Amino acid sequence: MSLDKPKGSVFSYTVGFVLSLLFTIIPYMLVTQGKASGGGLLFALALFAVAQVFVQLVFFLHLGQESKPRWHNLAFGFMVMVVVIVVFGSLWIMNNLNYHTMSPQDTDKYIQNEEAITPHAD
Amino acid sequence: MNEAVIPETRPVHLDAEVDFSARSGPSRTNGTVKGASQQKISSLRQKPQRVSSSAREQDEAVHESGKTVFGFWVYVMTDCVLFASLFATYAVLHNNTYGGPGASELFSMPFVLAETLILLTSSYTAGLAMLAAHRGNKQSVLTWFFVTFLLGAAFLGLELHEFSSLVAEGHSWRASGFLSAFFTLVGTHGLHITSGLIWMTVLMTQVVKKGLTGTVVKRLSLLSMFWHFLDIVWIFIFTIVYLLGAQS
Numbered sequence A: 001m002s003l004d005k006p007k008g009s010v011f012s013y014t015v016g017f018v019l020s021l022l023f024t025i026i027p028y029m030l031v032t033q034g035k036a037s038g039g040g041l042l043f044a045l046a047l048f049a050v051a052q053v054f055v056q057l058v059f060f061l062h063l064g065q066e067s068k069p070r071w072h073n074l075a076f077g078f079m080v081m082v083v084v085i086v087v088f089g090s091l092w093i094m095n096n097l098n099y100h101t102m103s104p105q106d107t108d109k110y111i112q113n114e115e116a117i118t119p120h121a122d
Numbered sequence B: 001m002n003e004a005v006i007p008e009t010r011p012v013h014l015d016a017e018v019d020f021s022a023r024s025g026p027s028r029t030n031g032t033v034k035g036a037s038q039q040k041i042s043s044l045r046q047k048p049q050r051v052s053s054s055a056r057e058q059d060e061a062v063h064e065s066g067k068t069v070f071g072f073w074v075y076v077m078t079d080c081v082l083f084a085s086l087f088a089t090y091a092v093l094h095n096n097t098y099g100g101p102g103a104s105e106l107f108s109m110p111f112v113l114a115e116t117l118i119l120l121t122s123s124y125t126a127g128l129a130m131l132a133a134h135r136g137n138k139q140s141v142l143t144w145f146f147v148t149f150l151l152g153a154a155f156l157g158l159e160l161h162e163f164s165s166l167v168a169e170g171h172s173w174r175a176s177g178f179l180s181a182f183f184t185l186v187g188t189h190g191l192h193i194t195s196g197l198i199w200m201t202v203l204m205t206q207v208v209k210k211g212l213t214g215t216v217v218k219r220l221s222l223l224s225m226f227w228h229f230l231d232i233v234w235i236f237i238f239t240i241v242y243l244l245g246a247q248s
Helices: A010-033 A038-060 A071-100 A104-115 B007-021 B028-037 B039-044 B046-093 B109-135 B138-168 B177-210 B214-247
Strands: none
Touching: A010 A038, A010 B109, A010 B214, A038 B109, A038 B214, A071 B046, B046 B177, B046 B214, B109 B138, B109 B214, B138 B177, B138 B214, B177 B214
């Protein structure tokens, strides 16, 4: 990222490129072949996405390779914090809002689905 | 404090003045003060003084470019926050299809895989172009950035094709909350790619006209940082919109 000394080499860029191809094609196959499903698949997809981002940050953007003081890393960490608050906060609030504004029938369905409670047989 | 010294070492001072005036930018006054403060030494040894001051100039130049790179990095971080809010919007709205088809029926997965591979490759060639820029190999820089440009343009063409066929089938951004969020998120990424391509054209012209000067290489490194960042955003779009969408 700095001008004085170039970071990375053809080798490190190629390693990053091959890894990023792998981390794209494997989750793609998982989804299209339909071998996995449900929570396990979600977890695998999230894992591959995180691995992919890690590869991009380290091999292409050279994050974590600067000398002290590490202002780039600090700004990056702050960004991650804001992103987590925005994304998970939005989902949490909107889910809660959705729950509280449901019709009674929808609430019944929701409870049955989410908490596996079946209604009384009259 | 150095004013008194100046008259006796006038020739050296003039020499230093000429030396500094070759540079441009706001740090010029700094340089002049520095030149004056070192005149006692320089009256004894003229040559070493000039060498050390040019080394300090280089230090300053590196420091300045470090600030530029960091400033651009902060911009990229704020852009991440912008995309995060669009992702949050999509995550909230992705089930609100208003009776229309959802993500799993609308998107063609091989098509999206092709887009992703093209963008990943363009990120790699941008990295190779930067390595060539640091080596000072002008021809190689131009070749790799041209390849990057072609790949970026191909990606943009595929995305526009996807958009136009969705709209032609009646699934425009007006059809549902899900499609509004989809077009906003993916369209914002496409706009970033477009501006990256324009920026790349401008910088390739600068490389041809000015050569690989320090300023041009600095601009190229900012562009490649921007391009890698767009790649990262696309990975999230690929995973969250397309892979998870095809799954549900």
